[in-house]
Structure formats: structure tokens, C-alpha cells
Amino acid sequence: MLDFHVSASPSVSLPPQDCGSAGLTALAQSAEFARALKALGQAPDVLPELHNSLVTTRRFATGLRLAMINRAMLPQPSQLPAALRANGLGKTPVILSPEHPCPALAQIGALPLVSPACVAQLDLGNTAAQRKAALHQKWRNRLTRAQSNGLKVSRQNMPLDARHWLFAADQVQQQQRGYRSWPIALTLAYAQENKGKAKLFQAFSGSEVVAAILILRHGRGATYHIAHTTPAGKSLSAHNLLMWEAMSWLAAQGCQQLDLGLINTEEAPGLARFKLGTGARLSQLGGTWALWLPMGRLLSPLARWDSRLMSATSR
Structure with a gap:
């Protein structure tokens, strides 16, 4: 069941929730990650x-x-x-x-x-106005365009379905770009063992899903885990909209930092620009x-x- 389904521009007011007391540890060092491994018999x-x-x-x-x-x-x-x-x-x-x-x-x-x-680390402790002011100009322009394109955004717990379209799209993307991410079984174990901490954000143009981001929460932080945008989604700047909605929601939950992952300006310059355009800082x-x-x-x-x-x- 969806947690909410709203238009692009409004924000839903939710009571802040502490993302845990474990502190700002990386996903690979979190209690949530340990639980997922244990569920797969790899404690x-x-x-x-x-x-x-x-x-x-x-x-x-x-x-x-x-x-x-x-x-x-x-x-x-x-x-x-x-x-x-x-x-x-x-x-x-x-x-x-x-x-x-x-x-x-x-x-x-x-x-x-x-x-x-280097990884990109995004501070979520500022106000919404401060976070928006920290966006790079082109990134902010794309967000504004996406908010006027009539896109709808949904947020839900990641379905426990290995055949979900985002997993299939990510597998193809990994093959095309020559990298490896988590096994699908590990992501599903994370979602199952950490209720409510694997959040799927999707953007819709009419009834067509055009982009998605999967965010994993851990301790007082979160990690940008999987994302995919269709050609239609790219033309509508849907990825920018989803990232902004994810940032806003995480901040409302009391999360302090979003880890956007590795920055590779040589092999993935476009993705690097997208991550740094959020106002994230480089951390070596x-x-x-x-x-x-x-x-x-x-x-x-x-x-x-x-x-x-x-x-x-x-x-």
C-alpha cells in the first residue's frame, strides 16, 4: 500500500521520526545491513x-x-x-x-x-529553503521544470518482489555500464528485515512510471541505493523531482545525511554532475x-x- 500519492509540488507534513540511535555510519557498517546479511545466512x-x-x-x-x-x-x-x-x-x-x-x-x-x-554526502539538517538554495542552478531549473510537468510522485515500502520492474531495469543498466550492485536477494532481505526502511519513490506521467529511486535508511542517515529513469523520464527531469521529494521526506523524518555513493567523473560524468548538483559535498x-x-x-x-x-x- 502506498504511504502517499501527491502531486509534484505539495509536501506532506509528517511528524518527525528518529532514524535510530546508531549515528551516522555508512550503510555497510549499519545494524540494518547486518540484519539483512543474517537473514541470508551470512551474519x-x-x-x-x-x-x-x-x-x-x-x-x-x-x-x-x-x-x-x-x-x-x-x-x-x-x-x-x-x-x-x-x-x-x-x-x-x-x-x-x-x-x-x-x-x-x-x-x-x-x-x-x-x-x-570520493563519495557525495548530502546534509539534510538544513531547512527546506537552505537545501533549495544549495542546489546548483541547472539542477534547480530542472526541478522547477519537473514540478510544472504534471508528474505524480508516490512513496511506498519496497515491494518484496524480485521481478519488480526497477530490479529488471537495474540489471540491464549494470550490464550496459559494466558495474555490479547488490544481489537482488540482499536488497529484498534488507527491506524485509528492516520494516519501512527501504523506500521506493516513483514518478508517473499519467499512468506510466517514468523514474524510480530506492532509498535505504540506516541509523540517522540514508543511502541512495538504486535508481532508473526512462527516456521519457529524462525529458521530464523526473529524476530531479524524485531526488528532491526523497530529500524532503528524509529530512522530515529526522535523517541527517544522505549518502549518494561514489563519484566517478571519468566513467559517469552525468551522474556525478547530478549528485553534486544537489549541493552534496565530496568526502574522500x-x-x-x-x-x-x-x-x-x-x-x-x-x-x-x-x-x-x-x-x-x-x-
Whole structure:
């Protein structure tokens, strides 16, 4: 059932709701993500010594076990070896992707693999007028045009249907653009295990759906998860309208930040412009590192030599 169905311009007044007490953690480190993994039989390990950082593991056919710590806050990397050992991961190779630049990982023997990328983070704590003023001019113009095009916007919980049109469109889009997103089963598990936190926004021109955005809420934040716009939707600037409606609704719920995902100006310049046009700021991640504690002392000189690639000033 739809939560609401309104015309493009009016806003629905809803009582604010706290998006949780977990704080502004990345989706991959949220309690909501952990619940989804557990539902699929892939419960992550937790490192209590490091702010309950989530660790996912994968075992290959060869028997090798690989651990991954994605977008965790690592303010004191020197504590990581002890935390891994205390939780049975002392002999397991680990792939680390910190939330922020963390060149100090080289001091514990971690090897840099991929230099830091950037994500777009949108502050939702301002007033509606402030958020609108922060929009880039072309973005604001497209929003104004979309609001005058007679589009209708709906919001609902994501249907638990693997055959939903948005999933099918996203699969085609992934193949065309050469990237991989979550498995559909994981997105559905997230929606099922976190009631009301997987919100689908759709834009309609008459009875035809022309665009959709799926937003995942977690803690006091949210993440832009899947989106698709048809050619008709592009001509009507429907994506701008949906993003604005999603921003407004999330802010009304008390959510403080919307993670718009990676910015890739080389391979997806149009999407990068769209994300940054919302007024979002760039936030640099910490790159990707490999850590295997049994080899730490042998590799630490090489790690320190290469760590300059992972500093906050690298581009």
C-alpha cells in the first residue's frame, strides 16, 4: 500500500521520526545491513573493540577464508591487530576499505591496493529553503521544470518482489555500464528485515512510471541505493523531482545525511554532475588495503613506502 500519492509540488507534513540511535555510519557498517546479511545466512562478525565494526567473510572453494571490513571508522588503526586476533581473525587475510583516509594502516603492515575514491554526502539538517538554495542552478531549473510537468510522485515500502520492474531495469543498466550492485536477494532481505526502511519513490506521467529511486535508511542517515529513469523520464527531469521529494521526506523524518555513493567523473560524468548538483559535498574514503597479520612485519616497509598513495591529498 502506498504511504502517499501527491502531486509534484505539495509536501506532506509528517511528524518527525528518529532514524535510530546508531549515528551516522555508512550503510555497510549499519545494524540494518547486518540484519539483512543474517537473514541470508551470512551474519557478519563484529569487532567490539573497534566500535562494533562489521566484518564480512567469504570462503573460497580452495578453503581460503577472506575477511572484508568496508567503510568502517578506524580512528586508531594500531588497535586493529589485537581486535582481529581477539575475534578469531588473526590468521585471516583482510581487505580494508576505511570510511576516511587512514595512511597509518601502513604502520601495522597493511598494503595499499586502490587509492581513495570520493563519495557525495548530502546534509539534510538544513531547512527546506537552505537545501533549495544549495542546489546548483541547472539542477534547480530542472526541478522547477519537473514540478510544472504534471508528474505524480508516490512513496511506498519496497515491494518484496524480485521481478519488480526497477530490479529488471537495474540489471540491464549494470550490464550496459559494466558495474555490479547488490544481489537482488540482499536488497529484498534488507527491506524485509528492516520494516519501512527501504523506500521506493516513483514518478508517473499519467499512468506510466517514468523514474524510480530506492532509498535505504540506516541509523540517522540514508543511502541512495538504486535508481532508473526512462527516456521519457529524462525529458521530464523526473529524476530531479524524485531526488528532491526523497530529500524532503528524509529530512522530515529526522535523517541527517544522505549518502549518494561514489563519484566517478571519468566513467559517469552525468551522474556525478547530478549528485553534486544537489549541493552534496565530496568526502574522500580511505582507499582499499590488504592486511595479513602473519606477514605484517615482513611487508610493513613496503606498506609504508606505498602509503603516500592513500593520503587525504591523493587524487
